[in-house]
Amino acid sequence: xxxxxxxxxxxxxxxxxxxxxxxxxxxxxxxxxxxxxxxxxxxxxxxxxxxxxxxxxxxxxxxxxxxxxxxxxxxxxxxxxxxxxxxxxxxxxxxxxxxxxxxxxxxxxxxxxx
Amino acid sequence: xxxxxxxxxxxxxxxxxxxxxxxxxxxxxxxxxxxxxxxxxxxxxxxxxxxxxxxxxxxxxxxxxxxxxxxxxxxxxxxxxxxxxxxxxxxxxxxxxxxxxxxxxxxxxxxx
Numbered sequence: 001x002x003x004x005x006x007x008x009x010x011x012x013x014x015x016x017x018x019x020x021x022x023x024x025x026x027x028x029x030x031x032x033x034x035x036x037x038x039x040x041x042x043x044x045x046x047x048x049x050x051x052x053x054x055x056x057x058x059x060x061x062x063x064x065x066x067x068x069x070x071x072x073x074x075x076x077x078x079x080x081x082x083x084x085x086x087x088x089x090x091x092x093x094x095x096x097x098x099x100x101x102x103x104x105x106x107x108x109x110x111x112x113x114x
Numbered sequence: 115x116x117x118x119x120x121x122x123x124x125x126x127x128x129x130x131x132x133x134x135x136x137x138x139x140x141x142x143x144x145x146x147x148x149x150x151x152x153x154x155x156x157x158x159x160x161x162x163x164x165x166x167x168x169x170x171x172x173x174x175x176x177x178x179x180x181x182x183x184x185x186x187x188x189x190x191x192x193x194x195x196x197x198x199x200x201x202x203x204x205x206x207x208x209x210x211x212x213x214x215x216x217x218x219x220x221x222x223x224x225x226x
Contacts, residue, residue: 035216042118042218043157043201058213090156102147103214105156 002026006091006106013081013113021076021109023091031094031101032074033058034066036087037108043090049074050096081113118217120202125223126192134187134220136202144205147214148176148187151199160187160200189222197224 007022025032033048035058045058049068063085065077074093078085089109094101117139126132138146145164149157161169163178163185175188187200199219206213 033214040218043203043216045213045215048213059215102159102162103149103157105158107156 004091004093004104004106006089006109008109009107010110011112013078013111015082015113017081018077018079019081020078021089021091021111023074023076023106024072025074025091025093025104026072027093027095027104028071029093029104030071030096032068033092033103034064034074034076035090035092036060036085037090038087046076046089078111081111083113085111086113087111118202118204118215120200120217120220122218123221123223125225126189128192128194128224128226130192131188131190132192132222134189134200134202134222136185136187136217138183138185138202138204138217140183140204140206140215142207143180143183144207146176146178146185146205147203148174148185149201149203149216151201151219153198157201192224194224194226197222 004025030051034046035043037043044060046064047066049055052071055066091106092103094103119137148160150160151157161176168177173190178185199221201219202217203214
């Protein structure tokens, strides 16, 4: 089992560029989510999905878009990157979205916006 | 709203016991997780508490008091490999979906 796979691991962007962080899980999990982790801020929820075709905003959704066309994939799109989006991004999934299920995290994607 | 407080850093000695505290204020509390995160790696699950009391799992135990908004993670027989960040996360209910909200984490350094 690969678990949760994130790509790329590292990315450098210029301000205004767009990109997509990919996330795929092979555990047939219904719930998927994106977090960003910044020093002194902890993990903050960006967007989440409780199943294919359903997405919702977390604590810090501005500047990010998501879609969930399949159970397996949950890409995170940055439409116009800003230096404030420099962070480490984690995708995480769980069997269900009731909050009581253990999250399995991907290895993380380190993004730098110049 | 929600507020989760943990100490920023702690230091302990190999072989000793350390307790990492977490206090929280949140609407619609539905449970609490502890995750471990080594530097440069993803968080991994340690424990889950939804009822008051102590949950023991090997060298690690976690305690919850819902009335006090308080939890702690107890690590016994510390090993060097326990040097990591420990993240307290609260399940906040209400609305269509429960959300998992993380504290800022406690960086534990285990010294020889």
